[in-house]
Amino acid sequence: DVVMTQSPLSLPVTLGQPASISCRSSQSLVHSDGNTYLNWFQLRPGQSPRRLIYKVSNRDSGVPDRFSGSGSGTDFTLKISRVEAEDVGVYYCMQGTQWPWTFGQGTKVEIK
């Protein structure tokens, strides 16, 4: 299985400041069809998980533009340009290139 490794696992941030989460895969996520299937999800207590980003950098409908995804091959990043209070939660990267799809350990974002 593809192992996804996130860092940091805990991320205290100041409101209005940027935040960045790294995700590395144990093998390249470039699929034989040429696409890279890397996603980012947000989990907040009491809510359904929400997808933010798919195929590395495509933002889902309704996701604020302060969220952005980038990367290639085995190294990927989720950035929040200016953290807001509603961004508190746990963020997961997930690869869909190889079954079984696998997730990172999660990064807990909290306000300082």
Place this chain on the structure above:
Amino acid sequence: EVQLVESGGGLVQPGGSLRLSCAASGFTFSTYWMHWVRQIPGKGLVCVSRIKSDGSRTSYADSVKGRFTISRDNAKNTLYLQMNSLRAEDTAVYYCARDHYGANSVDYWGRGTLVTVSS
């Protein structure tokens, strides 16, 4: 509006069985692959199983293969997960999720149902 509502979770003894259901609405259920994903308390997410739109293809995580069975009833817009020979390590919140065709991803999730395996 896409809605996925899981049910059927609860407390079960090791070795026991449970069937989870996921009622779907707001989209044409019969045209989508569907998935079950679980989150062990305090830990991360794991893809458990998936099923093709017509039910003709299924996949399982190694940890549940031979014990869990995914199925669907397109006439009832409902996804199922039959869980047998349950173990303590199956304790988790189980989510159903809709596949995003062409993106190798899931786009909508339910709120989940808690399964606790304990004596």
